[in-house]
Amino acid sequence: GAGVSQSPRYKVTKRGQDVALRCDPISGHVSLYWYRQALGQGPEFLTYFNYEAQQDKSGLPNDRFSAERPEGSISTLTIQRTEQRDSAMYRCASSSRQGVGEQYFGPGTRLTVT
């Protein structure tokens, strides 16, 4: 079946603009995770959902970052008033059960803030 998909795959935006990154998890997967991955580094946790409920947002860098998953499926990560330091690969992962840890990653969205 289809894996995790993310859109757009690449996003270039000017500093100060808002961006919305979308994640479509594997069908039926309960949990959805957002990570940020710098070049040459491992993924760094941002936030995650079980169904539509946001369980943990402790990894969000500041209040310009927010995420939602209103119907328990597709999720959107929004970055307001983007800054150059927000440039990174943003990855989404999903898992079929809560708390199991077997996460399947999407291809990511490469965000560049100019």
Add this chain to the structure above:
Amino acid sequence: QQQVKQSPQSLIVQKGGISIINCAYENTAFDYFPWYQQFPGKGPALLIAIRPDVSEKKEGRFTISFNKSAKQFSLHIMDSQPGDSATYFCAASEANTPLVFGKGTRLSVIA
């Protein structure tokens, strides 16, 4: 504070050799230890995982060895092939918490 420390940062292995990547962790509540493989331009892909009730798990050429007392676990790739060249990440989590990743090991298998 880095919760999962991975080494080496890079590794070059001859074709047919054994690749060994090590990780150490601090949080004794961690109960799930996966390894991810990532090719350039792709997302990390789950390779193999272990829970602390066993000391070793083998899947094909890939083996995880787990030492609970030392708080260490390692990935062994037997008969390494050029197609195994990728970046490998160890990770750890405890129930209902997100994965914590190591910084990655770039493996190059040369003929």
